[in-house]
Amino acid sequence: DVKVTQSSRYLVKRTGEKVFLECVQDMDHENMFWYRQDPGLGLRLIYFSYDVKMKEKGDIPEGYSVSREKKERFSLILESASTNQTSMYLCASSEQGGNTEAFFGQGTRLTVV
Amino acid sequence: AQTVTQSQPEMSVQEAETVTLSCTYDTSESDYYLFWYKQPPSRQMILVIRQEAYKQQNATENRFSVNFQKAAKSFSLKISDSQLGDAAMYFCAYRTYGAGSYQLTFGKGTKLSVIP
Numbered sequence: 001d002v003k004v005t006q007s008s009r010y011l012v013k014r015t016g017e018k019v020f021l022e023c024v025q026d027m028d029h030e031n032m033f034w035y036r037q038d039p040g041l042g043l044r045l046i047y048f049s050y051d052v053k054m055k056e057k058g059d060i061p062e063g064y065s066v067s068r069e070k071k072e073r074f075s076l077i078l079e080s081a082s083t084n085q086t087s088m089y090l091c092a093s094s095e096q097g098g099n100t101e102a103f104f105g106q107g108t109r110l111t112v113v
Numbered sequence: 114a115q116t117v118t119q120s121q122p123e124m125s126v127q128e129a130e131t132v133t134l135s136c137t138y139d140t141s142e143s144d145y146y147l148f149w150y151k152q153p154p155s156r157q158m159i160l161v162i163r164q165e166a167y168k169q170q171n172a173t174e175n176r177f178s179v180n181f182q183k184a185a186k187s188f189s190l191k192i193s194d195s196q197l198g199d200a201a202m203y204f205c206a207y208r209t210y211g212a213g214s215y216q217l218t219f220g221k222g223t224k225l226s227v228i229p
Binding site for chain 2: 035041043044050056058090092098099101102104105106107
């Protein structure tokens with residue numbers, strides 16, 4: 001059974017804290033993605049990676065960074081958390097190719113107080 | 114840049130009836146891929162159905178089918194014989210064809226309720 005696992009289901013952090021969201025996939029996929037999901041806005045791409053140590057900015061990268069040191073792991077980093085980063089964060093992975101299915105993690109609900 | 118529009122924020126359907134969710138997109142490309150994803154309450158997003166733009170035949174997966182109108186840039190999802198388990202957020206998504214086709218561009222979603 002294919003799996004994308006996010007390290008936390010719920011997370012509460014204080015403003016200004018450095019926050020790490022971890023994502024691991026067991027399918028040997030080349031591509032990994034971080035999306036942010038907000039009501040009425042759908043899913044917006046933050047960053048993606050198509051290979052180890054490679055990363056590309058998505059539509060809303062400001063305030064975030066990523067790390068991919070190993071193929072199976074893709075981390076999202078909030079350098080200094082702010083209240084407007086309170087959101088649901090979804091990690092996904094897929095094989096190379098346009099028609100390939102993206103597999104999603106269960107999501108991390110992050111609240112910044 | 115491509116955009117995906119889902120004009121129905123919420124819809125409802127009676128159990129066993131048929132419902133159609135709308136999706137339109139804007140692109141200047143001739144080849145691309147389209148997807149419908151389902152996100153049940155508190156559960157993971159899963160793929161419902163996919164369509165390659167160069168295929169004229171509409172994709173079908175059991176009770177789920179699409180009406181792909183390339184000239185109109187329309188990609189609607191039809192759910193037949195609706196079941197309680199179909200209640201979810203449904204997202205339409207677009208992906209570019211060819212090398213570098215990495216990211217999915219999503220619409221804002223349609224929340225589907227199924228009435229017993």
